Every structure is written in C-alpha cells, then in structure tokens.
Amino acid sequence: MNATGLSKKNFDVIIVGNGVLGLSLGLVLTRRGQDVAVLGEPHRPFAGTTASGAMLGTFGEVTTTLVGSDAGRTKLELAIKAGRLWSEWLDGLGDGAADEVVTADGTTVILNAIGMAEIDDTNFRAIREELVRYEAPFEDVDPLDLEWVEAEPISRPLRALHIPGEHAVNSAALLVRLQAAFTAEGGTLVDAEAERVDHTGDRVTGVTLTGGVRLSAGQVTLAAGSRTQPLLNQLPVGGQIPPLVSGYGVSVLMKTFDGTAPRGVIRTPNRSFACGLHLVPRGEGQVYIGATNVISTQPRDLADMRDMVFLMQCAHRQIRMNLWASPVQKVQVGNRPVSVDGFPLLGPGGMAGLWIMTGTYRDGLHMSPLVAREMAARILGEPGAEDFELFNPVRKPIQALSREQVVTNTFIEQFAIGPEQDWTLPADWHYWIGMDLRPAIERWVEEIDPEITPPAELVFSSRFDPDLLKLLREYYARTRQLW
Structure with missing residues (x-):
C-alpha cells in the first residue's frame, strides 16, 4: 500500500529496500513473529535484481583473484553454503514455486x-x-x-x-513469490522510499518517507542496494563505512x-x-x-x-x-x-538498532537465503551460524590483494577488453602497449592514494570518473583519521 494508506505506522522492524534481499529478510522475520514493513517503489527503479540473469552460481563465479585471498575464500564458502539452501527456500515459497521460478x-x-x-x-x-x-x-x-x-x-x-x-x-517471478509469501505471513509492503533514517542520539527510531510520513521501529535495516548510500551519508556513522x-x-x-x-x-x-x-x-x-x-x-x-x-x-x-x-x-x-573495497556490508551499522545488508555486488540474489537467515538472527539478538565479522559494515577497507597484484589485474583485465571486441593489432603492438599501459596504472594507483589500493575495476573506472576519484580519496583520508 502507499504511505498515505497505511493503517499503522509502528513496526518492530523496518527494511528499506524491496529487492530480493529486503524481501527475503522480511519473510524470515515475519515467520519469526516480527511485525515488519518493507519499503520501496513497486517498479524498483535502479535495482539490480530486476535486470539480473539470476544465476545461482557459486563455482561459475570463481576467479583466481577470489580464491587468491582469505577474504575471497570466506566469501566463496558462504556462497557454497547458500547454494545448498535454495531447494528448501523455494519449497517455502508456496506450491509450484520451483517449477515457476527455476x-x-x-x-x-x-x-x-x-x-x-x-x-x-x-x-x-x-x-x-x-x-x-x-x-x-x-x-x-x-x-x-x-x-x-x-x-x-x-x-x-x-x-x-x-x-x-x-x-x-526468473528474478521477476521470484520477487512475486517473495512478496506473496511475505504479505501472507502478515508483513506490510509500503510503496514509498525512505528519505532519511530517524534517530535520537546513537539509537535509530524509524524512517521518514519521501512524502514526509514517519514510520517508527526499534530496528531499521538498510537493504536498498546502491541507493543505500544517500541514507548513510546523513548518519553520523556513515563515514566509517566503505562507500557504495x-x-x-x-x-x-x-x-x-x-x-x-x-x-x-x-x-x-x-x-x-x-x-x-x-x-x-x-x-x-x-x-x-x-x-x-x-x-x-x-x-x-x-x-x-x-x-x-x-x-x-x-x-x-x-x-x-x-x-x-x-x-x-x-x-x-x-x-x-x-x-569500494569490493566486499559485502553485512551486520550492525554502528548505531543501536541500525543494520546494513548490501554491497553484495553480483552475489546478492544467490546469497539471499543464507544472508536473510543470518541477518534475522542478529536482529533478534541471537548468535548467527556463520561468521560475518569480516564483512562488518563499520570497518577499515579490506585489502584482499597487494598493490602489485591489483596493478597486474587491472592491466590484464583492461587489455582483455580489446580481444573481446575483435581488435586487430600489428605485430609487436601488444608488447608496446603493455610497456606503456602497466607503468601508467602503477602511477595512477599512487595518485589515488599512497597506501590503500581499490579493486581493479575501481582503479580502471576512476581514471575516467573524477567523482569516483574524489570519493576514493576522501574515504581513504577518513580511513587514516578513524583507524
């Protein structure tokens, strides 16, 4: 329902974001007896879920860089566990869900x-x-x-x-099933976006919607994907969390x-x-x-x-x-x-009652049954079955790879764009381009920051995007002050 049609405005938990992660968490919490509202516009502008191929891929997503660090392997092992949950998860979405969704x-x-x-x-x-x-x-x-x-x-x-x-x-069919299951359990869908997270001191008290309506709750979870960042920017703890x-x-x-x-x-x-x-x-x-x-x-x-x-x-x-x-x-x-460090933001948000559930990059849909279960346990004050400590949102940037490894990956990934676009080069030009390109990347990462190195795709994109470069530099400067 839209915000003006709400019959109540007090909930146990408010979840900002009606994508697959937000709805999955809402479903688990309502089944645990919580009064939950999930916020978001029905057409989900800018969402990742609705445009995704929705592959339940664990091993198909493996790369040498993923398994080349402890942080990457932790992420892989969580994805393996998530893959084992999907059969039971789909069975819980109603009769015929697997046939309709898979x-x-x-x-x-x-x-x-x-x-x-x-x-x-x-x-x-x-x-x-x-x-x-x-x-x-x-x-x-x-x-x-x-x-x-x-x-x-x-x-x-x-x-x-x-x-x-x-x-x-089929991501669209999955969202329909999740919504139906959530509302059948007594959950409330609110067809509006959150304009800000309300708080008194360091405790959240609810959210204010874009139309000015205020909803109250003792627990607020931010699961609005890349659109979570504007809400974090308004909070005193936002500067301690890797930007999205x-x-x-x-x-x-x-x-x-x-x-x-x-x-x-x-x-x-x-x-x-x-x-x-x-x-x-x-x-x-x-x-x-x-x-x-x-x-x-x-x-x-x-x-x-x-x-x-x-x-x-x-x-x-x-x-x-x-x-x-x-x-x-x-x-x-x-x-x-x-x-901006390439790893999920999952866990407490640095204020009492605030939780963050995003930054999952390409793995959010696949990981949703496991992440929803684990986040629900934490919101209810229970110990989780999995260790999310590494992905605590309030953290120093994770440096999974050395600067030299990131430079090498950036060079190779950038060079690989050419063959996939069917370029043809005269003999020796591959070598000549490499002679110039790698030193240029080495100089660029030094310009970004003398110590901290972002993942390869951010190194590449920041050369063409002044706003991204500014965001990285400001975040790394804050990091040195905070940590």
Whole structure:
C-alpha cells in the first residue's frame, strides 16, 4: 500500500529496500513473529535484481583473484553454503514455486578462443580446481558435443564443463513469490522510499518517507542496494563505512529466431571487469543475455549504445550466430551495489538498532537465503551460524590483494577488453602497449592514494570518473583519521 494508506505506522522492524534481499529478510522475520514493513517503489527503479540473469552460481563465479585471498575464500564458502539452501527456500515459497521460478537446468562454462590465457584460461582452471576441492559434481564436456552453441569459428569453445547443480531463476517471478509469501505471513509492503533514517542520539527510531510520513521501529535495516548510500551519508556513522558505488549493467531479453533455447545457462568465466558473457533460458524460446559492468558513483537507468552493441555482438559471436537475426524484446538496466573495497556490508551499522545488508555486488540474489537467515538472527539478538565479522559494515577497507597484484589485474583485465571486441593489432603492438599501459596504472594507483589500493575495476573506472576519484580519496583520508 502507499504511505498515505497505511493503517499503522509502528513496526518492530523496518527494511528499506524491496529487492530480493529486503524481501527475503522480511519473510524470515515475519515467520519469526516480527511485525515488519518493507519499503520501496513497486517498479524498483535502479535495482539490480530486476535486470539480473539470476544465476545461482557459486563455482561459475570463481576467479583466481577470489580464491587468491582469505577474504575471497570466506566469501566463496558462504556462497557454497547458500547454494545448498535454495531447494528448501523455494519449497517455502508456496506450491509450484520451483517449477515457476527455476528456468535453467545447470550451468555450462565455456572457455573460448576469443579470451586471453591470463584471464579466461586461469579462471577456467580455477573453477575446475575449486569444484574438485569442494567435491562438487561436474563433468568435462567435449566442445563438439555442446548443445545449442554455434559460435563463430574464431570464437569457438575450446574447453567446457557442466555444473549440474548451478541453476538460474526468473528474478521477476521470484520477487512475486517473495512478496506473496511475505504479505501472507502478515508483513506490510509500503510503496514509498525512505528519505532519511530517524534517530535520537546513537539509537535509530524509524524512517521518514519521501512524502514526509514517519514510520517508527526499534530496528531499521538498510537493504536498498546502491541507493543505500544517500541514507548513510546523513548518519553520523556513515563515514566509517566503505562507500557504495554502482556496478551499472545492461542485459537484454530476446526471442530466439528459431524458437529454441538451451536447457541450462551457458557462460564464460568472469572477464574484463565484468561477470563474463552469459545466456540464460527463460522459457518459450526466450533467452536472457548479460551483462556488462561499469562502475559509476550514481545508479543508472538508461543503457549506453556501446554497452548494447558490445553485449549483442558478444552473444552472436561467442554463443550462437543466429541470435543476430533474433528480435530484442527488452533492454534492461540494473545497478549492482558495490562497496569500494569490493566486499559485502553485512551486520550492525554502528548505531543501536541500525543494520546494513548490501554491497553484495553480483552475489546478492544467490546469497539471499543464507544472508536473510543470518541477518534475522542478529536482529533478534541471537548468535548467527556463520561468521560475518569480516564483512562488518563499520570497518577499515579490506585489502584482499597487494598493490602489485591489483596493478597486474587491472592491466590484464583492461587489455582483455580489446580481444573481446575483435581488435586487430600489428605485430609487436601488444608488447608496446603493455610497456606503456602497466607503468601508467602503477602511477595512477599512487595518485589515488599512497597506501590503500581499490579493486581493479575501481582503479580502471576512476581514471575516467573524477567523482569516483574524489570519493576514493576522501574515504581513504577518513580511513587514516578513524583507524
């Protein structure tokens, strides 16, 4: 209901944000007997969930950088545990929920000729090694036996593996089911955004909505994705938390030319500062193709031409050539919530009754059953089953990799953009470009800050975005004062 139609304005818990994380937390809390309001506009402007491929991917998201640090491995192990919860979670969303929501039967990861050995080969190997390490089911697939894939010859798959347990869901159908389950348990949906978090001293007392209506609660959880940052900016504790930026991305829904679709997800390893090319079946000959990733200080709601052209050319060249003749039904734009150190913000927000649940980047939907359970326990004053201490929002920036490692990753990921866009260079130019590019990146990270180094995608984007550079410098200056 809209804010003016509310019959009550006092709740046990207010959750700001009606995406998959906010609704999942609301559902768990209402089932635990709490009186909960979830806030957000029904069309979810700027959200990441609604434009996502909604892959339930754990191992398909593995990269050498993820498993190259203790913080990254902690995140991976939480994702593995989250993956085990999905069957029971869907069963709890009503009869037929799994049949209605799940759209893909497993994931096939392809290593293709268009990639770079320093990224694609190493990440493909890391995926396979982690599957073996954690004894997760998978099988190697001969590229000649791949169903549905008909790539251009120069982009053809060289290796492939199939992960039967990593499915995908229809994010729109999932949100409908979550909303229905939440309201059926007595939860309240409020069709408005929070303008500010109200507090007395260091204790939160509720929120004021954009129309001026005030709602009170002893506990407030901020789960509004990248749009959480304006609320944090108003709070005295906000400067102690890694700022949020947006991982703006473009995806498309297409009706395939011949009405066919694969049974499962087809994807490459993560590459070029993004989540890899992926195609997800959505039923009745419809496929989802995603997704680009560009770091922006502000959420975006419109797609740039370059992102659309790049995405569709990649799908045509690397997955199935006749997609070029397939009609585009919808262009989608979403914003992933990215903390400037690249890790989630999960836990107490530094004020009594304030909780933060965002910064999950590409993993929010997949992690939602586990994160909702763990955050609900903490809100209710119970010990959690999982250790979230590393991701406590009030923290120093996590430095998962050394400065030298970040420079190397930035150089390789930036260089990899060229082959995926089918560039051709004269002999020796790869070497010459490398001679100039790497030293330029080394100088740039020194200009950002003499000690602290952001993740590679923020290093790259900050060279073109003065606002991002300013945000990083100011945050790192605060960090030195605070910590």
